[in-house]
Amino acid sequence: MKRLLLSTLATLLASLIVTGAPGWARDRAPKVIAKGTQVGVVNLLTAEVMHYHAAKDMNDSFLKIQTVGWSVEDMLATALKDNMEHLGLVYTPLEPTDALERTRESCFVNASLANGVPKNCAPVLTEQASSAGVNLLILMAPGLNNESHAGSARLENVSAMMRGWGFLTRERAGPKDKPTVFNEVELLLVGVGPDGVTLYARQWGGVYTAQWQTYTVPADPRQLPPEQLDQLQPLYAAMLSRQAKDLLDQVHVE
Numbered sequence: 022m023k024r025l026l027l028s029t030l031a032t033l034l035a036s037l038i039v040t041g042a043p044g045w046a047r048d049r050a051p052k053v054i055a056k057g058t059q060v061g062v063v064n065l066l067t068a069e070v071m072h073y074h075a076a077k078d079m080n081d082s083f084l085k086i087q088t089v090g091w092s093v094e095d096m097l098a099t100a101l102k103d104n105m106e107h108l109g110l111v112y113t114p115l116e117p118t119d120a121l122e123r124t125r126e127s128c129f130v131n132a133s134l135a136n137g138v139p140k141n142c143a144p145v146l147t148e149q150a151s152s153a154g155v156n157l158l159i160l161m162a163p164g165l166n167n168e169s170h171a172g173s174a175r176l177e178n179v180s181a182m183m184r185g186w187g188f189l190t191r192e193r194a195g196p197k198d199k200p201t202v203f204n205e206v207e208l209l210l211v212g213v214g215p216d217g218v219t220l221y222a223r224q225w226g227g228v229y230t231a232q233w234q235t236y237t238v239p240a241d242p243r244q245l246p247p248e249q250l251d252q253l254q255p256l257y258a259a260m261l262s263r264q265a266k267d268l269l270d271q272v273h274v275e
Contacts, residue, residue, distance in 0.1 A: 051273040052212070052221040054157065056109035058274075061155040062101060063115050065125045065162040066206060068093050070253060071187030074242055081192075084182065085243060091254050097161055099258065100265035108274045115153050120145040129162035129207060130184060133169035134223060138211055143218040150213040157212055157221070159268070164207045164225065171205075171227040186257050188233060190242065200233040202253060204260045208268045222271035229260040 069088045076082045094114065102112040121128075128142035138146065150158055163185035164170035188200045204226035212219040235252050239245050 051271055052210075053273050053275060054110065054221075056274050057111065058157060059111040059113045059153075059155045060105065060157045060159055060210075061113045061115040061150060061153045062097065062159045063117050063121070063149065063161070064094050064097050065117055065121070065129065065160060066093050066185055067163075069185065070250065071183055071185060072190065072245070073183055073187060074190045074192065076192045083243065087245065087250060089250050089254070090247065091251075091257075093161075096254075096258050096261055097265075100261045101159065101269075104266060104269050108269060108272075110274060113153065113155060115149065115155075115158075118145065118149050118152060121149050125162060129160070130165060134164075134207060134209065134220070135169070135172065137220040138209070138218050140217070146211060146218050147213050156214060157210065160207075160209045160211065162207050162209070164205050164227070166203075166205050166227065170207065170225060172225075186253075188253065190236075192242075196238050198236065198238065200236050202231045202233050202256050202260075203227065204229050204257065204264065206261075206264070208264055210268060210272065222268050224264050224268035224271070226260065226264050229263055231256045231260060 068091055069086050072083075072085045072087060074083050074085075098112070098114065105112045124142060124145050128139060128145070132139050132142070146158065150156060165181060166183040167181040183203070184205050186204060186206065188202045190200045191198050206226035208224045208226065209220065210222040212221050233253065233256065237249075239249060
């Protein structure tokens with residue numbers, strides 16, 4: 022069974038469309054991390070997907086959020102843990118502090134992270150790290166389909182308010198529509214020390230998209246049944262796995 026799951030994941034990874042990662046760390050020397058370092062991993066992404074429907078008549082288009090039953094924490098652990106251990110880093114899952122939860126919108130969703138974490142967010146990140154006795158954090162948070170997050174990789178013809186995990190359906194395509202599945206998620210590796218918070222690595226998820234090949238048009242496009250939404254989980258898991266690998270490729274462990 023495990024071999025079958027790994028084979029399925031490999032197939033999905035191979036089918037991902039990568040549009041070209043924003044070059045936050047591409048022109049910077051990799052950050053060096055000591056082998057054996059504990060890294061706190063924090064999830065700020067809610068278990069939900071956004072559905073943007075492009076109707077023939079723009080007045081009938083809609084944006085809807087639906088809750089899903091997946092464990093986002095488990096998906097993040099699957100994407101990161103083995104790769105971190107292979108590098109010699111210690112994966113340390115953390116619950117977000119109340120203060121970090123409250124600043125999710127201002128520090129991540131509505132922030133421009135291309136040049137680092139906003140300075141006013143340093144205190145809550147320092148509190149998060151010190152509460153677990155770590156100096157490094159990997160954070161997963163939703164971002165927006167706008168230039169502040171995606172730059173030139175922004176999805177055209179999709180609302181700039183699209184965030185987190187979601188998909189796009191098109192009425193004009195009818196039964197032949199194979200929705201685009203997107204991943205508007207930030208993965209950040211930050212260092213926390215006496216001099217403040219330093220962004221070590223950033224990987225924007227918006228550069229990975231996929232096609233929902235098993236999609237069939239439901240009776241009510243505004244309310245997809247849970248079992249149909251569950252078809253998306255392996256696609257997001259594959260995108261997150263690729264995103265996590267690309268994040269860790271930006272650091273050097275010795």
